[in-house]
Amino acid sequence: VFNQAEQHIDxxxxxxxxxxxxERSKGIKSFWYPHIQVLPTTFSTPLFHKENYVESTSVYYLTETMRQSMSEVCxxxxxxxxxxxxxxxAYTIIDSRGFKLTDFGTTLIPLADFANHVSFAQEASLCSKGVDKQTNRFILKTTDKKIQAGDELCLKYNNELANWQLLLYYGFAIENNPFDSILLEIKMDPNDTYEMEMKKNAFTKFKYVE
Known part of the structure; x- marks a missing residue:
């Protein structure tokens, strides 16, 4: 099953x-019951609310693809x-709240997964230091940013994420996101190498592609 599913999900x-x-099916008997109880039961991601998104957009198309893939895995x-x-x-819990750690791979870390996202590291009130190899504990530290009582605690989730990525995987977008981008699908005739090269050069020139 794992080998067959690998084309859809790692x-x-x-x-x-x-x-x-x-673990959720075990209810109160699960060691992880307290953590599972505070996990969200619903999400605002397109995977759960496809009807809210415009057809023919990249997010709509990717959502369709993801849902079909997960259905096949199921x-x-x-x-x-x-x-x-x-x-x-469960997939969305792992995908949106998991930490990817060098020596441990994808990991769920209770409490640490409650921090929200900011675009720049200097805006974050928390930073991940990874796992201490001596104690085998995950280290999450406060940054130099001053924290007042009642302030939201934030991490920089990942690399520079565009709004379509934030929306697809986390269910939110950031106004004036400095890392925003769009996906464009351009049809090209594979037999016309000149046309392909011209379009590629045009998009590269205007920084639409890297």
Whole structure:
């Protein structure tokens, strides 16, 4: 199943998704019950609210592709204890709240996953220091930014994320996002190498592609 599903979802994410579903099914008997209880039950991502997004946009198309992929993975697993919607919930938890750590791969870290996103590191009130190899503990430290009582605690999630990426994976967008970009699909005749080269040069010149 894992080999067949790999074209749709990486093994780490799939294993964690299934583990989370299994632990949730155990209810109060699960060691992770307190953490699972405070996880969101719904999301604002397009995967759950496709009807709110305009057809023919990149986010709409990518959402369609993702949902179809997850549906195929679910069919491969042939679950008896959870539905496709349950699977999408667990997948979104892992995908939107997981930390990718060098020595541990994708990891869910209770409490650390409650921090929200900022575009620039200097705006963050928290920063990840990874895992201390001596204590085997994840280190999350405050930055030099002054924190007042009641302030929101924020991390810089990832590299420079465009709004379509933030929307697709996290369910929000940032006004005046300095890293914003759009996806353009340009049809080209593969037999016309001159046309392909001209269009590529034009987009590169105006920094539409790298």
């Amino acid at each position: 093994q780490e994410t799939l294993i964690l998704t299934l583990f989370l579903l299994h 069919d491969l697993i042939n679950p008896k204890t959870f539905t496709l919607e349950d699977f999408l919930w």
